[in-house]
Amino acid sequence: MPLDKPYKDVPGTTIFDADMSRQGYHLNQFCMSLMKAENRARFKADERAYLDEWPMTEEQKQAVLDRDLNRCIALGGNIYFLAKIGATDGKSFQQMAGSMTGMTEEEYRNMMVGGGRPIEGNRYVGEKK
Template sequence: MALDKPYLDIPGTTIFDAEQSRKGYWLNQCCSSLMSASNRARFKHDERAYLDEWPLTEPQKLAVLARDLNECIRLGGNIYFLARIGATDGLTFQQMAGAMTGMSEDAYRAMMLGGGRSIEGNRYLGEGGDAQPQSQPSTNIQRS
């Protein structure tokens, strides 16, 4: 039986808890394997074949191939492991975070230097304003 999780109503947020960790175990292990130069080369040579070596779900594989990091997170990925995909593609964490928020790298940097997003309307679903469920921004990162 699932635990009561009062934090599930934070808009646009997936909490990496024990359940998410179990769901994303192999996805995160696959990403961790990209620390090895030989594995990065194999991944870049044939991404699908590399992913097929791991017991990932088909949705996890498709999210990695599309570089949809928000979907990877929903499917159990942890951003610190997923960052290895971006690094394999030659991207900085800031570039990845900008893509995940639907912002350019410059706009994301300016927002963060300005103190980040306002908490107003972003605390929990049902609060009103920005907290209402919306369509997600396009989160596919561009490969270099």
């Protein structure tokens, strides 16, 4: 019997739950491999060859190659693991988050300093205002 997931009713939100963990296991293990300098060097030397060593789906590999972090999350990636890709590319977490929102790093920083995103449009789909 499937687990009830009321949190799936939050627009634009992907919750990293047990199902997502299973889906993204190899993607996240790849990300964790980037903690070692020799693996980062191998990845940067030939990204595709390094990714092909991991039993990830083709869609997961392409999302990494495209640096499409939103897609990686939709495919089971955990943002804390995905941050290793950004670090490998010399990007800060703030730069990565900005790219995921379609904002510049400065726009993202200013939004967060200003209190974050407004609640309008970010409630449960079924919630009454």
